[in-house]
Amino acid sequence: MHTPRGIPKKTHLAAAEQDAGQAVRPADRRDTDRQWSQNVQEFQSFYQENLGLIYRYIYSKVGNREEAEDLTSQIFIKAVRSVDLERGPHSMQKWLFQVARTTIADYWRSYYRISISSLEELLDAGWEGPIEEDAVDTSTTPMERVQRILQALPEHYREVLTCRFLLNLSIKETALRLGLTESNVKVLQFRALKRAADVEPVVKGITGTP
Amino acid sequence: MAGEDQERFEDYLELERYIEELQAGHVAHPPADLTPERARVYRMAALFRSASPEAAEPSPEFAEALHARLLAMDEEAQQDLPQGQPQVARTEQPVVAQQDKQEIQPSPQINRSVPKRARFVPRRSLLAGGAAAAASLLVGAGIGAAMEQAGNSKVASTATPTPTSYPSGTPIVPDTIPTKLHLATTLTKLGNGAVPFTSGAVVGYVIRNNGDEDWAGESEVIAMSASCTHMGCIVQWQDSDRRFHCPCHGGMFTEDGEPDKSGRMSYLAALPRLETVIKGDDVYVVVPDVKSL
Numbered sequence: 001m002h003t004p005r006g007i008p009k010k011t012h013l014a015a016a017e018q019d020a021g022q023a024v025r026p027a028d029r030r031d032t033d034r035q036w037s038q039n040v041q042e043f044q045s046f047y048q049e050n051l052g053l054i055y056r057y058i059y060s061k062v063g064n065r066e067e068a069e070d071l072t073s074q075i076f077i078k079a080v081r082s083v084d085l086e087r088g089p090h091s092m093q094k095w096l097f098q099v100a101r102t103t104i105a106d107y108w109r110s111y112y113r114i115s116i117s118s119l120e121e122l123l124d125a126g127w128e129g130p131i132e133e134d135a136v137d138t139s140t141t142p143m144e145r146v147q148r149i150l151q152a153l154p155e156h157y158r159e160v161l162t163c164r165f166l167l168n169l170s171i172k173e174t175a176l177r178l179g180l181t182e183s184n185v186k187v188l189q190f191r192a193l194k195r196a197a198d199v200e201p202v203v204k205g206i207t208g209t210p
Numbered sequence: 211m212a213g214e215d216q217e218r219f220e221d222y223l224e225l226e227r228y229i230e231e232l233q234a235g236h237v238a239h240p241p242a243d244l245t246p247e248r249a250r251v252y253r254m255a256a257l258f259r260s261a262s263p264e265a266a267e268p269s270p271e272f273a274e275a276l277h278a279r280l281l282a283m284d285e286e287a288q289q290d291l292p293q294g295q296p297q298v299a300r301t302e303q304p305v306v307a308q309q310d311k312q313e314i315q316p317s318p319q320i321n322r323s324v325p326k327r328a329r330f331v332p333r334r335s336l337l338a339g340g341a342a343a344a345a346s347l348l349v350g351a352g353i354g355a356a357m358e359q360a361g362n363s364k365v366a367s368t369a370t371p372t373p374t375s376y377p378s379g380t381p382i383v384p385d386t387i388p389t390k391l392h393l394a395t396t397l398t399k400l401g402n403g404a405v406p407f408t409s410g411a412v413v414g415y416v417i418r419n420n421g422d423e424d425w426a427g428e429s430e431v432i433a434m435s436a437s438c439t440h441m442g443c444i445v446q447w448q449d450s451d452r453r454f455h456c457p458c459h460g461g462m463f464t465e466d467g468e469p470d471k472s473g474r475m476s477y478l479a480a481l482p483r484l485e486t487v488i489k490g491d492d493v494y495v496v497v498p499d500v501k502s503l
Contacts, residue, residue: 035477040281047277055268056260063232063256065265069272073279080280111239146261165258168233171226186222189229190251193258197250 046089051076054100060142061104071107075100148203149196157192164189215247228252232259391487391494394433398491404447404454404465406436409497413437413444414484415454416493417465433484433495434467440478454481 054075059068079092079099140148146165150158156178163174164185175182224241231238232255240252259265392409394416399405404415412435419432436444436454443458453470454463462470467481485496 043281047280051268051273051276056266059265060257060260061253063259064237065235065269066237068265069268072268073276076276076280077283080284111242142257142260143266146258161258164229165255165262168262170233171230183222186226187217190217190222190225193225193251193254194247196254196258197247200254 042089046092047076050093050096054096056142057097057100058104060145062107067107071103075103078103145200145203149199152199152203153192153195156188157195160185160188161192161196215245221248221251225251225255229255229259232256388499389496390499392497393492394486394495395493396491397430397488397493400431400493403449403452406447407433407495409495410500412484412495412497414495415447416486416495417447420465430488431486431493432466433486434481435484436481438463438478439469439481440475445481 051072055068055072058071058075059065062068062071075096079096150161153161159178160174163169163177164171169177171182171185174180175185178185180188228238228240240249244252392407392412394407394409394414395405400416400418402418404417406413406415408414414433414435416431416433419430438445438456438458438461440456440459440461443456445454445456445461445463447454452465454465454467456462456475459475461475461478463478463481464470467483469476469478469480487494487496
């Protein structure tokens, strides 16, 4: 307990004098450096694993890079500020996705405002509520979901969505390709997306998060 | 679910406008006041948009910038301290702080509300060493001031030879600065616990030496700084477990000032020692003689 040691164990000022800024006694310095770099490593891997997941999830909700970046930043900042270090990485990921969910829900609320009258009608008709908050499905990527939906669609819907979204063709190019007028394409894409929305809950497979 | 919406001409136009904006890489939002059914169409559009090749990955610049920002944020958060910092710590901040390396900020003066939870990246583990000396210097800010007075421009002055009464190392108060004896307590009054003392710039404890021969030699009483080597909060002695407890982050030290290995912050450096002098019944502590504070 009180055995004398060769190393000057209490001379912090001495250490500071030796090496300004690295004012730890030799044994301490190894420990704290090791712990610090370990923590930075953990953060690094956590960040790398989850940045892509969160970003793609958000992108699939907002549809554009700028907002995806903006919201992703918000989410990580919010999560990092309030996360409890004691949790393991798995529950930290859950926490991160939780934050992502509520962030998207806020986003929905501001941009997908339902007019009061239609809301009341709908509620009267037994409709459940304005925004269905999907639990974040980490088992499928947005890309996978899109592919599954496409396969479940009739051919002409599948084609127009492939042209406009996967191939990024313009209205004009799509019309040429499919042998339709531009107005046709506008109607077609609307209906295709509507059908996709109908089909999505079915092809998602297992509902809820793993 | 409600009956299907009647399709209108505007539906197609508005949707097309939305898709075009997204394709151009712009921020776009669906029209306001959508029915739930129409809203789903737009959400599908966003989903499908994310399947296009350029949407796949975050840009590397963005990823790096956010990463750096998170780490910086975390470091910033290290400086936040709860209230309850002693007045003593607020003295002479700029003097000492600007001499330290950049990571060590004059933290006790920042009065932001602070989340009590541990940080994501506990950088304090890096700062612990540096902050230990810095914080104890901040509390014992008189040392910095005194060293200034003694003509040293750096906190980390070139060391002077150690006094012969110590086996190794340099005491917290080096020989280069003027010192004085501060009467902390008497042997009679000193029971088994730690007795606090304050002398101008230094806040510390004296306690009976129960066999630690490294430092104290034959001295019956040892003294140490009360400044927690984590971030400078004043630790509190508790008789019940014979430990010094730091109110800020839970650091704990034994009666020798060593970090409690069982505690949360077992990696902290020990509380710096101060020299004691016993004359008769009186217990003195050698402290910097700071003229102006």
